[in-house]
């Protein structure tokens with residue numbers, strides 16, 4: 001396994017709101033896909049070092065978005081259960097192109113963590129969608 005240990009250079013895209021949540025919509029990084037994964041103001045930043053595979057390599061990720069409910073995702077797919085040193089998890093991937101894992105779900109408490117550098121950030125679109 002080839003491990004890369006990136007510094008904090010990944011933080012440059014991250015915009016936080018005053019409540020600590022993500023300030024931008026999070027999309028799939030694959031340009032032809034661009035699927036919306038979760039919207040702005042959904043998840044707080046969560047610092048934890050964790051190894052996350054991607055293809056043939058394993059990255060050490062130190063910052064995640066924490067989504068405490070799977071219904072906070074717009075689009076995501078879950079892979080089958082995996083036993084890790086930190087317990088049972090499911091990996092998360094793009095539901096359209098299966099790029100990933102972009103993060104993982106802790107199966108003990110159902111909380112999901114999305115690696116901040118495995119998603120792309122876009123300004124939220126203001127649409128006329130009123131549910132009120």
Ligand SMILES: [Zn+2]
Pocket residue numbers: 028029030033034035094095096097098099
């Ligand atoms: Zn995708």
